[in-house]
Amino acid sequence: MLLLKRLLLLGVAACAPLIATADEYPNATVRLVVAFPPGGGTDGAARLLAEKLGPELGQAIVVDNRAGAGGTIGAQSVARARPDGYTLLLGTGAELLINPVTRKSAPYELLKDFVPITEVGGVTFVLVVPANSPAGSVQDLVAHAKSMPGKLNFSSFGMGSTNHLVGELFLSATGTKATHVPYQGSQQAMTALLSGEVDFAFETAAVALPQIKAGKLKALATPSPQRLKDLPDVPTLQEVGYKDLVAEGWMGVFAPAGTPAPVIQKLGQALVKVIRQPDVDARLTSRGVLVTASDTDAFRKKLAVEFDKWRRVAKDANVSLD
Template identity: 45%
Template sequence: MKTAAHIVLPMLIVMGGWAAGAHAASDYPSRPIRIIVPFPAGQGADILARLLGEQLGRELGQSVVVENKAGAGGVIGTAAAARAAPDGYTLYMGSSGPLAISPSVYKAVGYDAVKDFAPITNVASVTQVMVTAPESKLDSIAALIAQAKQRAGALQYGSGGNGTTSHLTMELFMQRAGLALNHVPYKGSPQAMVDVIAGRVDVMFDAIPGVLANVKSGKLKALAVSSSQRSPFLPDVPTVAESGIRDFSTVGWIGLLAPAGTDTPIIERLHTAVTKILHTDATRDRMATLAFTPIGDTPSQFAQFIRTEVGLWAKVAATAGVKME
């Protein structure tokens, strides 16, 4: 039989733990914060981390430093962030590649995307768009499907490398459309884009921010966007679903996380600060010029979203047989 002491003691322990966390949050931050970005400077996650970091520093009253830890498609920096102390002073700007795709395509990444991180908020979505050379006879998804079936094995698609978002997005498209195109991986999307523009590779998916200028200038032709709705940045370009592949919908994303075990009050304070920044007109205008769509969901919503994404890309990778050392 449980006595009153048996009941009260665990409650006191829980309350004491919450009080300690709340006290830590009240003093937080008392020193500079770093945001690990697992990609080189200038890429989408880096741009957003610096945009947020500058304003987050003003909001929290401490400097925020962006630290680039690039390599292995984001795996190296992500593993480093997962191992960091869960004290709120190391944050991580994660994205769909290293968090949702890499765990399924690499033999070992050194982290668990669901268990090793405490999501703060999904910062922005990044729609993918399928592009081809302006002189290409591929004027639509329907034309692509017809050509691929008529000339089996003849069409090629480029990507930023094996296991990248651009690679797996095309694999998903081919699975949904029942097609087989030849994959030509590059060491990065910019290199792949050069050959698409020149007509040496037929098509590729890439994030809108990376191709928007070339589409607007006529150096590239956009066939369809990957999202469920048309992009405000390319309003005249249909979705893949509109083009006949009705069960196709996916976007890239970039979000802010902390190492698992970070006190809940600290996560809540960071969430409040970041979402406040995301709702300012200045931030939204700046993100619009970069072709990012702000999100700002709750930690629990972001956590569920990551679990869904991990499951989706695990199935795509397994079906396509994509596996890397």
């Protein structure tokens, strides 16, 4: 009996930090992990959220870039972190959905190892080529690729990333072949595209827009279901004849599984308030993010649908990282 009481006391003591954290949260710096290098669209959104969320919570929010393995390293570090609300992930479909569904054994399960707090919004992509590319349209690019089977290259910001899979979908839908060249993040992939190291890419609008406006890239199409606000003259892939080639990404904030519900609730309320601020909405929109600010329940339901969708897409496109 004495041993049982001691074990119970130890159990209560072990839970005490989490209970205290839930009541007093936050009373220390919060880390917001980004699973990609600095300079990309996800990193930019994270720094904006950190800037605004810190004052809302009354504590500093520090962005921690943990890149590698298509985002898996950063995501895994959060899944393994203490579930107290002080380590969060600004995650995307790339590392949390697509990477796992393209592997036989994934290092984590999205809805088992993470708690979705808030969806920030959808992420749009643009099919781009260097300014000196002979391709002036999707039809030109397809014809060029078919005339040189397997000779063209396309970049992505990591093996198993969203734009890798969208690229593979494009090849499948157009009946073309090209070599995938993965890089460690959007910045490196963009550098390769601008230098002519690769021939085309499905880049996030956030990263591609400045280069398009500067005349360094040509935008041929978007895989989004509608034209992009900042590129009204660029058609969708549906409009140019590929009716089933529709794809968008998303980004949201996650905590490790087991994080106390009151902490999740407080974070969710603060995030929604911040994301809906007019200046934040405008800055995210300018980065190609279609702001949603969905709460935990709505976000969880969306993720379940997205998981099934991308698993089918990976299977149909025969994309495997094993």
